[in-house]
Amino acid sequence: MGLTAAAWVLRAMSRHAKRLSLPDVPTPGTDEFEDHAVAWERAFGRIGANQSDIDRASLDVLESPPSWWREQLPAILAAVEAERSSNPARPDFPDQPEPADRKSAELASRTCTDCNASGFAEVFHRRHAGGLWVEWEDRFGEVRKARSRRVIYCDCPLGKWLKTANERSASNCKDTYEADRQRDAVRSMGGIEGVRAGRTDYTLTDPTMPVGVDLPIGGNWRDYVAAWAEAVRVRDREHQHA
Numbered sequence: 001m002g003l004t005a006a007a008w009v010l011r012a013m014s015r016h017a018k019r020l021s022l023p024d025v026p027t028p029g030t031d032e033f034e035d036h037a038v039a040w041e042r043a044f045g046r047i048g049a050n051q052s053d054i055d056r057a058s059l060d061v062l063e064s065p066p067s068w069w070r071e072q073l074p075a076i077l078a079a080v081e082a083e084r085s086s087n088p089a090r091p092d093f094p095d096q097p098e099p100a101d102r103k104s105a106e107l108a109s110r111t112c113t114d115c116n117a118s119g120f121a122e123v124f125h126r127r128h129a130g131g132l133w134v135e136w137e138d139r140f141g142e143v144r145k146a147r148s149r150r151v152i153y154c155d156c157p158l159g160k161w162l163k164t165a166n167e168r169s170a171s172n173c174k175d176t177y178e179a180d181r182q183r184d185a186v187r188s189m190g191g192i193e194g195v196r197a198g199r200t201d202y203t204l205t206d207p208t209m210p211v212g213v214d215l216p217i218g219g220n221w222r223d224y225v226a227a228w229a230e231a232v233r234v235r236d237r238e239h240q241h242a
Helices: 005-022 031-047 050-061 069-085 104-110 155-172 176-188 194-196 221-241
Strands: 120-125 133-137 143-147 151-152
Touching: 005 050, 005 069, 031 069, 050 069, 104 120, 104 155, 120 194, 143 221, 151 155, 151 221, 155 176
Parallel strands: none
Antiparallel strands: 120 151, 133 143
């Protein structure tokens, strides 16, 4: 008996094949299809990709799909890596003991650019276009809705301190309803590690932000607005001539 891929890999490959309707796709249920699925699973394992990663990558590939089936796996792998690269790593604050108090945490996080030393990072849905909500139709034809942008705990010392402080507050709460409410609030604001790893629909980068904005150093807010407006004008001109 030959090797068999995981069920989710078989489903992911079948969905991707149906989305493209390519003439050279192996027929589901055949040995050839199984062999391809095993190859896909091994490739996903090498880069640590999960089902959510592949589903999003498949949709990304649809924007400009390769013409042949043999080109689909490299395209999906490239889409996964591209998504991950859109979320910067965290080199500034390696694992370290939790600061003893808030003042120490604030001092340790004063250089954090992800939260501007506030302890809270703003993340954006990958479909964010400027509004409060994003809507899309899933593969079952149902309309989904999610917040376009939201605030979560940063992974700098201050963000970690605030998260721990709120968890401690919930555990010390005598009212069960209020304790559960506080725990839910803490959970809903967690997960920046998943955002950085590209495992969620959110990113630390604003998709509407023009690429190559050269913000002045040491200027006032009018200088920043002028630089931003010029970047938007350049972007719009490029789109018009594309």
